Amino acid sequence: MNGSGEDMLPETDTLTGAEPATRPVVRSRVERPAPDPAAPVMFEVDDLNVFYEDFHAVKGFTGGIKEHEITAFIGPSGCGKSTMLRCFNRMNDLIQGARVTGRLLYHGTDLYAPEVDPVEVRRRVGMVFQKPNPFPKSIFDNVAFGPKINGYKGSMPDLVEGSLRRAALWDEVKDKLDESAYALSGGQQQRLCIARAIATNPDVVLMDEPCSALDPIATLRIEHLMQELKQDYTIIIVTHNMQQAARVSDRTAFFNVSLNEKGQRTGHLVEFNDTAKLFTNPDERATEDYITGRFG
Amino acid sequence: MRTITTGDAVAARIAGRKLHWRELAFEGALLLALLVSLLFLVTLLADILITAMPVLTERAADFVSGELSPDPARAGVGTSILGSLIITIAVAVLAFPAGIGTAIYLEEYASDSWLTRFIRTNIRNLAGVPSIVFGILGFAIFVRLVSAVGLGGSVNGRNILAAGLTLAALVLPIVIITASEALLAVPDSIREAGFGVGATRWEVIRHHVLPSASPGILTGTVLTLSRAFGETAPLLLVGAVTGFFTLGEGSTVMDRLTSAYTALPVTVFSWSRQPSEEFRALAAAAIVTLLVVLLTANAAAIILRNRYERKW
Numbered sequence: 001m002n003g004s005g006e007d008m009l010p011e012t013d014t015l016t017g018a019e020p021a022t023r024p025v026v027r028s029r030v031e032r033p034a035p036d037p038a039a040p041v042m043f044e045v046d047d048l049n050v051f052y053e054d055f056h057a058v059k060g061f062t063g064g065i066k067e068h069e070i071t072a073f074i075g076p077s078g079c080g081k082s083t084m085l086r087c088f089n090r091m092n093d094l095i096q097g098a099r100v101t102g103r104l105l106y107h108g109t110d111l112y113a114p115e116v117d118p119v120e121v122r123r124r125v126g127m128v129f130q131k132p133n134p135f136p137k138s139i140f141d142n143v144a145f146g147p148k149i150n151g152y153k154g155s156m157p158d159l160v161e162g163s164l165r166r167a168a169l170w171d172e173v174k175d176k177l178d179e180s181a182y183a184l185s186g187g188q189q190q191r192l193c194i195a196r197a198i199a200t201n202p203d204v205v206l207m208d209e210p211c212s213a214l215d216p217i218a219t220l221r222i223e224h225l226m227q228e229l230k231q232d233y234t235i236i237i238v239t240h241n242m243q244q245a246a247r248v249s250d251r252t253a254f255f256n257v258s259l260n261e262k263g264q265r266t267g268h269l270v271e272f273n274d275t276a277k278l279f280t281n282p283d284e285r286a287t288e289d290y291i292t293g294r295f296g
Numbered sequence: 297m298r299t300i301t302t303g304d305a306v307a308a309r310i311a312g313r314k315l316h317w318r319e320l321a322f323e324g325a326l327l328l329a330l331l332v333s334l335l336f337l338v339t340l341l342a343d344i345l346i347t348a349m350p351v352l353t354e355r356a357a358d359f360v361s362g363e364l365s366p367d368p369a370r371a372g373v374g375t376s377i378l379g380s381l382i383i384t385i386a387v388a389v390l391a392f393p394a395g396i397g398t399a400i401y402l403e404e405y406a407s408d409s410w411l412t413r414f415i416r417t418n419i420r421n422l423a424g425v426p427s428i429v430f431g432i433l434g435f436a437i438f439v440r441l442v443s444a445v446g447l448g449g450s451v452n453g454r455n456i457l458a459a460g461l462t463l464a465a466l467v468l469p470i471v472i473i474t475a476s477e478a479l480l481a482v483p484d485s486i487r488e489a490g491f492g493v494g495a496t497r498w499e500v501i502r503h504h505v506l507p508s509a510s511p512g513i514l515t516g517t518v519l520t521l522s523r524a525f526g527e528t529a530p531l532l533l534v535g536a537v538t539g540f541f542t543l544g545e546g547s548t549v550m551d552r553l554t555s556a557y558t559a560l561p562v563t564v565f566s567w568s569r570q571p572s573e574e575f576r577a578l579a580a581a582a583i584v585t586l587l588v589v590l591l592t593a594n595a596a597a598i599i600l601r602n603r604y605e606r607k608w
Contacts, residue, residue, distance in 0.1 A: 094491060096407050123494030133485035135504055145503065146493030193489070200493055 035250040035274055039066040042204065042234050043088060048102035050083050050092060056260060057083050058267040061102075063253065070226060070235045072245035072275065075255035076290070080267025081238045082130075082208050084255070087111075088236060089125035089206055090118040123150055126197030130209040132189035134181035134196070139164075139173050142181045142192055146200040159199060166232075167195035168225050187218025194225065198233065205229065207237040211244065223248050242291055245275065252278045254287045348580035359581055364540045364558065368574035373582050376563040377589075379456060379536075380525055382552070383559055386460025387467060387524045392517055394464075395471030399513075402472075403479040404501055416476075423469035431530030434462030439534055449554025454535025456557040462530050467520040474516025478509040511601040518597035522590045528561040538566035560586050 043065035050057045058080030065071050065088075073081035083092065090111060092098040104111045111121060123146075134142050143160045152159065160177070164170040169191040173184070181192055190210055197205050207226075211219040226235055226248050239245050245252050253272040260266045271284045282288045351359055362372015398419075406412045438461040443453035482505050490500035506513075532538070537558045558566075560582060567579035 089492070091488070091491065094488075119494055119496050122491060127488075127492040129485065129488060129492070131485060133483075133489045135486060135489060136508055145490075145495075149493075149495050149499050149503075196489075196493060 034276065035066070035069055039069060041065065042067045042107065044103075044105040044108075046103040046105075048084070048087060048100065048104055050080065050087060051099040051101070052095065053097040055264055056266045058255070061253075061269045063269070063272040065234065065236060066251070067234050068230055068232075069250040070230055070237060070248055072249035072252045073236065073238045073255060074240075074242055074245045074252060074290075075267070075270075076257060077240075078265050078267065079255035079257045081253075081255045083267070085206050085208055085236060085238045088204065089122045089127055090116075091122070091127065093118050123200050124202050125204045125206060126200060126202035127206045128190070128193050128197050128208065128210045131213050132186055132193050134184075134189050134192050136180070136182065138178045139181050139184070139192060140177040143195050143199045146196060150200055163195040163199040164192075166198055166229065167191045168221065168228075169195055185218070187214050187221060190214060190218070190222060191225065194222070194229075198229070202233065204234045204236065207235065209238055209240055212240055219244070242279075246279050249275045251275055254278065254282075254284075254290060256286055256290070344580045344583050347577055348584050349577075351577050351581035352584065359578075360585065364537075364563070366540050368572065368578055371567075371575075371578055373560060373563055373585055376558050376560040376582070377585070378552075379557045380559040380561075380589075382456055382557075383460050383463060383531075384521055384525050386457070387464045388517075388521060390460060390464035391468045391471050391520070395468050396475045396513060396517075398472045399475035399479055400501065400506075403476050404497065404505065419469045419472050423473055426529075427466055427527055428529045428533070430462055430466040431533030433465060434458055434530055434534040438462050438465075447554050449551070451535055451554075451556055455554050457553055458534045459531055459536065459557065459559070462534050463524040463527055466527065466530060467524050470520045470523065471517055474520065475509075475513045478512025478516060479505060481512060482508045511604040514604065515597050515601045518593060518600070522593045525593070526561055526586065526590060528559075528565050531559055531562050532565075536562040538562060538569075560589070 041064040045061055045063050045065070048061040049059050061084055073085060075081050086092045087100055087104060088106075088111070092100060100112055106121075106125075109116070135145060137145075140157075140160055143163050144156050147156065147159055161170060161174075164173060169188060172188060173192075176183075181189060184192060190213075194205070194210075211222050214222065223244065226237070229235060237245075237249065251273065252275045254270045255267050256270045257265045257267050271278060271282055271287045273283065277283075278287060279291055282291065359372045360377070361374040362370060363375050365371040402412060402416065438458040439453040441453075442448055442455065442458045442461070447453070447455075447457055449455050486504050486508060487500050490504045491497075495503070535557070537556050541556045541558075564579050564582045564586060567575045567582060570576075570579075
């Protein structure tokens with residue numbers, strides 16, 4: 001398992017070879033105040049495991065996701081970071097044979113309790129996917145669909161405008177709201193998907209590698225947007241890109257893969273720490289190896 | 297001495313253009329295959345058109361609206377067209393809801409188990425069963441069923457209702473398969489997007505999956521209707537009249553549904569069996585009518601599909 005390349009953007013390239021590996025490699029470019037250790041916890045996760053049929057996909061995730069923070073899940077391909085993300089809005093329910101054990105408390109309620117309605121969960125925990133996936137409808141209808149099915153009673157044009165403004169897309173689309181969403185560029189489509197996710201007024205926005213299909217400029221716009229959205233929402237982002245995690249997140253969870261006794265690749269949490277600490281002075285040797293580009 | 301440059305070497309290699317005989321021969325063989333099939337089609341159509349010409353030029357309107365008659369100078373396909381249309385409507389009403397519903401259940405709701413795989417496989421097998429077998433099914437079951445519920449009329453259930461049920465059973469597997477394929481072609485990312493904003497399964501299907509799949513479903517179903525419109529063999533078993541009949545004055549809609557009937561392809565069949573030259577011309581004219589109806593239906597399917605696809 002050595003360099004997949006995707007994770008090693010220029011910033012790391014120059015440093016991996018010559019520099020001693022103990023040096024911190026990735027620094028947060030934006031100087032931000034350290035995350036507030038007293039921030040209230042939104043999700044409390046205790047020994048969460050995901051299985052697909054007999055296959056143990058991710059094991060034993062434990063930790064807390066705090067309100068109004070950006071939490072990043074990083075790790076090599078197949079480490080189960082996306083699988084773990086999809087537990088937070090019960091998206092895994094849609095996959096046949098998927099099973100979740102352990103506890104995932106959302107504001108103190110177990111998300112996997114039998115009386116919990118997954119549809120209601122997804123209304124409160126929005127999601128943005130890896131590939132922009134607008135509905136094949138107009139820009140307006142894309143944003144309005146969620147509120148409409150949720151029985152939103154207020155003024156729909158106002159809500160659509162507000163959501164598009166918060167997603168930093170309004171100025172680009174205000175004159176063509178009834179045009180197809182497919183006419184937008186990839187970056188615009190992804191911001192439309194963000195607008196769609198926040199239109200239902202969720203608590204949390206999950207982002208599953210939201211920039212992996214976008215060019216660097218569109219990526220930067222989304223990253224800026226995330227810093228603004230953080231004021232109103234709690235964000236969990238899965239990213240393949242360590243620099244992105246370092247740039248945008250407050251806290252980072254690093255997942256790794258190991259072979260289990262049946263020879264299957266099972267993901268597990270290695271370290272969950274403040275982003276600044278994880279990238280400069282990680283507690284675990286495996287984290288350090290990953291962020292210094294020794295594998296991944 | 298002149299040195300050989302890279303340019304010389306390249307020119308020597310790429311300038312030696314030759315005729316590729318094997319390429320040409322293969323292309324020629326393919327073209328020949330195309331011409332042979334076209335030739336068959338054109339010959340067939342030309343022969344039918346020429347044979348039908350006397351009828352179509354002299355009394356086209358009279359022919360299209362006329363009733364069945366032993367007199368070739370008065371016989372027409374009006375009754376047959378009406379019968380075929382009623383059967384086709386019955387097929388649409390019976391087979392589409394059941395077929396599209398089955399497809400939605402199989403593709404969107406049912407989990408992938410040995411049972412659903414078994415059902416899918418057998419639906420595909422059913423689509424390949426010869427139509428005469430469905431005729432026997434119709435004769436054994438639908439004719440009796442129609443009689444049992446008191447709609448048998450004067451023909452003991454061998455009426456247009458039994459015919460509609462039989463052809464609906466015949467096209468049902470095809471409707472299910474085409475609708476399933478149209479649903480499968482809708483990318484999962486659309487479903488995930490719907491679920492992601494808190495839509496229920498039904499809302500995702502109703503607002504996103506069905507609108508995206510509808511052009512495909514529509515095309516497939518119209519094509520199955522043309523299949524039903526052109527079927528002959530099963531109808532012969534469930535009572536389509538190959539001779540002559542009239543419903544008489546004052547017959548009601550109910551009489552039409554429950555008594556003797558015929559359909560356009562059955563009329564083609566029965567006229568072709570007549571020895572006289574006049575009936576051969578009538579049969580050819582009936583074939584032309586049948587082809588015009590089928591081509592119109594297929595064209596309508598294509599136009600509808602393009603219109604809906606252009607929307608988004």
